[in-house]
Amino acid sequence: MGLIAENESGLHQVLYIIGNGVIAKALAVALTINGRKVIILRGSIDDQSVHTENIEVETDGNILNAEITISSISNYESVNGIILLTNKSFGNAALAEKLKDKVKTSPIVFLQNGLHIENSFVEKGFTSLYRCVLLATSQLESKNRVRFKLVAPSPVGIIQGSDEVLQSIVNILNTSLFTFRSEDDIQTVIWKKVISNCVFNSICPLLEVDNGIFHRNEVALKIAKTVILECLTVAKQYGIELTMDEVLQNIIAISKMSDGQKISTYQDILNKRETEIDTLNFAVVKAALTRGIEAVPVTVLLGEMIKVKSDLSRN
Numbered sequence: 526m527g528l529i530a531e532n533e534s535g536l537h538q539v540l541y542i543i544g545n546g547v548i549a550k551a552l553a554v555a556l557t558i559n560g561r562k563v564i565i566l567r568g569s570i571d572d573q574s575v576h577t578e579n580i581e582v583e584t585d586g587n588i589l590n591a592e593i594t595i596s597s598i599s600n601y602e603s604v605n606g607i608i609l610l611t612n613k614s615f616g617n618a619a620l621a622e623k624l625k626d627k628v629k630t631s632p633i634v635f636l637q638n639g640l641h642i643e644n645s646f647v648e649k650g651f652t653s654l655y656r657c658v659l660l661a662t663s664q665l666e667s668k669n670r671v672r673f674k675l676v677a678p679s680p681v682g683i684i685q686g687s688d689e690v691l692q693s694i695v696n697i698l699n700t701s702l703f704t705f706r707s708e709d710d711i712q713t714v715i716w717k718k719v720i721s722n723c724v725f726n727s728i729c730p731l732l733e734v735d736n737g738i739f740h741r742n743e744v745a746l747k748i749a750k751t752v753i754l755e756c757l758t759v760a761k762q763y764g765i766e767l768t769m770d771e772v773l774q775n776i777i778a779i780s781k782m783s784d785g786q787k788i789s790t791y792q793d794i795l796n797k798r799e800t801e802i803d804t805l806n807f808a809v810v811k812a813a814l815t816r817g818i819e820a821v822p823v824t825v826l827l828g829e830m831i832k833v834k835s836d837l838s839r840n
Contacts, residue, residue: 720753
């Protein structure tokens, strides 16, 4: 297919979702059935033929579905609208390179796990960057059917940009199925989620259990507390004031709400895909070393074990 020329017409023109995983599918359906124009772009696959897929979302006993257009970044000379990144965060450096000549003033929203995942885009000179911390879970049931559960409205804050654009983004993204809100202190929220992810995304896959383990098993919870304590020490060096109780209660609440749900890293390992552990445990380790902190032994050990487990699953 030839290149598609796009003209600039502001935020309401189209929403481009980069990535085609479970969050992308749920978000695409939520936005489409609420009248938004949505295109899913494959970030790592060039020259994807443009086609539509009927995607189903199972939520609270209901089945919602929508016809979603699927394409790839290489089919576009420019990408103008709102760009929503749901791809795995380890691909952001390559994605920033791919988008640098295609994006002008379009806002980019990161709907990804991880610490400092926006750095590649900052370094490439992108100026309209917003970070969302997802408070929802989703799991693939079949090729085009996902099970989705909303935990709470997902906060969105500014990395580089304006309050006016932030509010426009939130208003456009917010639907009854998949809710969003603006957040002034997004860095604290990011750290809280990253610490929780360091717990869930390393311990659960290693134990080969679902997310509910932490409210069911005291030993697993004890390991989680060790990881939390190490991460809190690092977060404090970045001006983030979180307490053990805040993070622990968040982990227990998520655990109780997601019995039977497998964390994304566990799903990746089972499906022989690369994991995001580099932007979780290893990103905390890197942040620690940057501030002269060397003692995060459990966090790094769990990360290394996930790395080995992931590599073994793909060999």
